[in-house]
Amino acid sequence: MLYLKAAAIKTLKYLLKDFIILTIALLFGENNMVDFTWMTGGKQGSGIDAALEMFSKIMIKHGYKTFGYREYFSNIKGMHSFFIVRVSEKEIRSFESYADFAVFFDNESVFGEKNQHGETIHEGHIRDIKSNGTLIIDKKIDKSKINRNDINIITIDFDSIIKSAAQKMNVSLPEAEITKNVVAVVSSAYLLSIEKEELIESISSTFRNKPQKVIDLNLAVADLTYESMKNEKQIMKLDKLQNESLYIEGTTAAAIGKSIAGCKIQVYYPITPASDESTFLEAHPELGIRVIQPESELAVIGIVAGASLAGVRAATSTSGPGFALMTETVSYAGMTETPLVIVDHQRGAPATGLPTRTEQGDLLFAIHQGHGDFDRIVLSPGTIEQMIKTTADAFNYAERYQLPVIVLGDKFIAQTSKSLKKDALNEIIDTYRVDRGLLVEHDPSKGEYKRYLLTNNGISPRIKLGDPNAVMYVAGDEHDEYGHVLEEPNNRNKMMEKRNKKKELILSELKRDEKYEIYNDPGKADLLIVTWGSSIGPVIDAIKEDEAALQIKLIQPYPKETVELLKNAKKTVIVEQNIGAQLKQHISSQTGFMIENEILKYNGRPIRCDELREAIDRIKNGEKKVILNGY
Amino acid sequence: MAISLKDLDSHELNDWCPGCGDAGILLAVKNAIINSGVDPHKTVIVSGIGCSSKLPHFVNVNGIHTLHGRPIPFAEGVKIANPELTVLIDSGDGDTYGIGVGHFISAARRNVDIKLFVHDNGVYALTKGQASPTLPEGTKVKGIALPNINSPIDPLILAIAAGYTFVARTQSYNVKEQTDLMVKAIRHKGIALIDIMQGCPSYNEEYTSSSWFSQHLIPLDSNYDPVVHNPLDEKEVMEKKLQAIKILLEEKSDKMHTGLFFQWENPDNFEKRLMDRGLESPIQQEICNKDGKPTVDLTKVVQTLEV
Numbered sequence: 001m002l003y004l005k006a007a008a009i010k011t012l013k014y015l016l017k018d019f020i021i022l023t024i025a026l027l028f029g030e031n032n033m034v035d036f037t038w039m040t041g042g043k044q045g046s047g048i049d050a051a052l053e054m055f056s057k058i059m060i061k062h063g064y065k066t067f068g069y070r071e072y073f074s075n076i077k078g079m080h081s082f083f084i085v086r087v088s089e090k091e092i093r094s095f096e097s098y099a100d101f102a103v104f105f106d107n108e109s110v111f112g113e114k115n116q117h118g119e120t121i122h123e124g125h126i127r128d129i130k131s132n133g134t135l136i137i138d139k140k141i142d143k144s145k146i147n148r149n150d151i152n153i154i155t156i157d158f159d160s161i162i163k164s165a166a167q168k169m170n171v172s173l174p175e176a177e178i179t180k181n182v183v184a185v186v187s188s189a190y191l192l193s194i195e196k197e198e199l200i201e202s203i204s205s206t207f208r209n210k211p212q213k214v215i216d217l218n219l220a221v222a223d224l225t226y227e228s229m230k231n232e233k234q235i236m237k238l239d240k241l242q243n244e245s246l247y248i249e250g251t252t253a254a255a256i257g258k259s260i261a262g263c264k265i266q267v268y269y270p271i272t273p274a275s276d277e278s279t280f281l282e283a284h285p286e287l288g289i290r291v292i293q294p295e296s297e298l299a300v301i302g303i304v305a306g307a308s309l310a311g312v313r314a315a316t317s318t319s320g321p322g323f324a325l326m327t328e329t330v331s332y333a334g335m336t337e338t339p340l341v342i343v344d345h346q347r348g349a350p351a352t353g354l355p356t357r358t359e360q361g362d363l364l365f366a367i368h369q370g371h372g373d374f375d376r377i378v379l380s381p382g383t384i385e386q387m388i389k390t391t392a393d394a395f396n397y398a399e400r401y402q403l404p405v406i407v408l409g410d411k412f413i414a415q416t417s418k419s420l421k422k423d424a425l426n427e428i429i430d431t432y433r434v435d436r437g438l439l440v441e442h443d444p445s446k447g448e449y450k451r452y453l454l455t456n457n458g459i460s461p462r463i464k465l466g467d468p469n470a471v472m473y474v475a476g477d478e479h480d481e482y483g484h485v486l487e488e489p490n491n492r493n494k495m496m497e498k499r500n501k502k503k504e505l506i507l508s509e510l511k512r513d514e515k516y517e518i519y520n521d522p523g524k525a526d527l528l529i530v531t532w533g534s535s536i537g538p539v540i541d542a543i544k545e546d547e548a549a550l551q552i553k554l555i556q557p558y559p560k561e562t563v564e565l566l567k568n569a570k571k572t573v574i575v576e577q578n579i580g581a582q583l584k585q586h587i588s589s590q591t592g593f594m595i596e597n598e599i600l601k602y603n604g605r606p607i608r609c610d611e612l613r614e615a616i617d618r619i620k621n622g623e624k625k626v627i628l629n630g631y
Numbered sequence: 632m633a634i635s636l637k638d639l640d641s642h643e644l645n646d647w648c649p650g651c652g653d654a655g656i657l658l659a660v661k662n663a664i665i666n667s668g669v670d671p672h673k674t675v676i677v678s679g680i681g682c683s684s685k686l687p688h689f690v691n692v693n694g695i696h697t698l699h700g701r702p703i704p705f706a707e708g709v710k711i712a713n714p715e716l717t718v719l720i721d722s723g724d725g726d727t728y729g730i731g732v733g734h735f736i737s738a739a740r741r742n743v744d745i746k747l748f749v750h751d752n753g754v755y756a757l758t759k760g761q762a763s764p765t766l767p768e769g770t771k772v773k774g775i776a777l778p779n780i781n782s783p784i785d786p787l788i789l790a791i792a793a794g795y796t797f798v799a800r801t802q803s804y805n806v807k808e809q810t811d812l813m814v815k816a817i818r819h820k821g822i823a824l825i826d827i828m829q830g831c832p833s834y835n836e837e838y839t840s841s842s843w844f845s846q847h848l849i850p851l852d853s854n855y856d857p858v859v860h861n862p863l864d865e866k867e868v869m870e871k872k873l874q875a876i877k878i879l880l881e882e883k884s885d886k887m888h889t890g891l892f893f894q895w896e897n898p899d900n901f902e903k904r905l906m907d908r909g910l911e912s913p914i915q916q917e918i919c920n921k922d923g924k925p926t927v928d929l930t931k932v933v934q935t936l937e938v
Binding site: 057060061202205206245246247248252256259260261262264265267284285286287288289290292294295296298299300301302303304305306307308309310311312313314328329332420422425429432433434435464465466467468469470471472473474475476477482483484485 | 709733914922
């Protein structure tokens, strides 16, 4: 499956051991493209989480694209967490199951862990290293217990490096322990032949906002690590490329989307994995966004609705449990035609579920949330770039159609960190236009202001509270055109119809690429993969030329025209990260079309590119349903 | 331009029971809007759900009739978004001290400049008279089969302890006292509570009639000084709080005081805290130019993303 030019292999053979040549081959994807996976892990709170950012930034600075992912327990200190960074020359949107090289400094990361009842908590990462891959471990880990003869093991004396650095910089040993992440990252980067100067520059940049003492300690550790590696053979020479990229996380993408749209109030209650979005905004007061953390999600959504009635773009960010608590006010916003923007970074559910793990389990809930019938919009971006744009668009939709808009993200996107081309970000910013719909100042010549004026398309002119020419009444009770309570049946019919005909307007006005995306040509494909949200990343990376994909971005109201693609497809399969195949159910209820095959994953872990590839092949070979279980 | 009571009539007629105390509160609210000199267009009455919460529909100012228990967050949202607005809440005791009690306590932590006028009649009248959080234990009212099994809370003590900066009690049939307190509350900078003991002739006639109020409510002593004169003097703040709480703790449910118990114009209000962070009034911030192009400056954000 992998091929290097014969001449190159010959030269390399001359220089290096056979073993290392194989490793190099593995670091290249097809067509000699650099595409490899790096992994690390350790106890939460040990500083290891910073390794992902450090390593990614080194790779990005070196000119490569990265896709990083973190997996961790709902715990502050002590439990095992691990981090995967895939590095490539080409755009990547997913990660793979097996690492080309990995670095660990605790026994649990390598050998796994059981709890007091003898139940497995996790199985350790020896199995995650590719055949002929490289494992860097701390000297204290018993190498003889590693039952892999097919991998290259390098041992480093983490403790002595830390001890020397601590002495040199005059800091206490416990204080210096946290820099083990630097040992892990620098030893890895050394194996890729990254120059020491470049590493120093990269690490300085990563820690640029830290006190000088911290920077100096980290640099001392980097230096000592690099020197201690000098006798090790490097795995490959990773050429420096000239690509300028940013490093961004999914929650930051949502925050930027809100900033572009002119959101001025963000209200949140702490919840994993959503809080990072709000804390990012709070850390940037120059954006002029008032970030407020009240007592509950009930308060959160009330404050958002109040701000929206005052004419300010306001939003929240939450996850399933918090989203559920907002339900009554979402129904209120439907009834009172109040714009709301809610980003739901979904996590494993039901109930508290898997707080730090991913799932796409809120789709049907988001569509139906709230008592009674009212139109709303449910959007689902699938990549970080889409997360920025869709979140910004959500504000335009909320104001144009005067209803709640729910953006369904998930933990997979929220806590993915990747390289992002600056131009790509600039393009999103430059092409976005704020559209506040029928937000007006009341014209007194038109008589008394009617908030719920009956119009052909169901949209009434909306004013801000404090309008100089009018007062506004808003009621969650059924109301007349003025907004005063009225229970009369004919009025009830008119108002119900007003609120429930917005979907036609939405479907007629939104552009194709706001509703769905198509990858490859479904007309020529043997298989049409239908998916939504974060599942699209691995789908794009996994599909071959004879397979096409349909990504639904506008979940509700559902773009029914997509049924033609489904009907004409030779074979269809849904790919979702939930047990109920919720989008499949939704498409069936909206169009009558039943997608015949399913690839589902609900163990709380994101879909990996390679497991999906294998599942697609099994579907093509006639299996009807494949459950993925990659950890 | 002076406005009259007539100017404040909406074209809705109230549907409260004959003799309902809400009518007295409605008149006091209108008086207070006139006497405090606020601009009706820049005034918002936020309400919850219940008889009390129909009030916004009967006043010719902005009215937001929200959900049961949620008027406080809505009001906070309005005020934080546009600090120039005068934001009043009219809601019931069930709404504020029952289902919304979490908001009632927590709002004081922010000291947002909103005014709570709580119509407190001891019952959930619109659902036919069940016991509310202020109905004394052992009290039998018309809408419940057996005497109230829950003990009551004292909203004024709670408010002072939580950090309300203006705490008063009055009753619905005394329009003058209500008006005066409401004007003071509107002029006060910070979160204010006026607990208005409200007559409910349909479900709690025995304990909320005009005659019961005149027999069992007495104004605070004319020498009682509720005001913290030096807002930065922590000792004075504590003394004034203790003085109010002592009177309230010593009260019996059939001998209570009306008037202003505590007022502290704490300069540390939420608007100031936000401004101290450099966060300007949201309504005043332009979010785009004429073509709709966003005006936000992402330079610093992008800098943090640079590797």
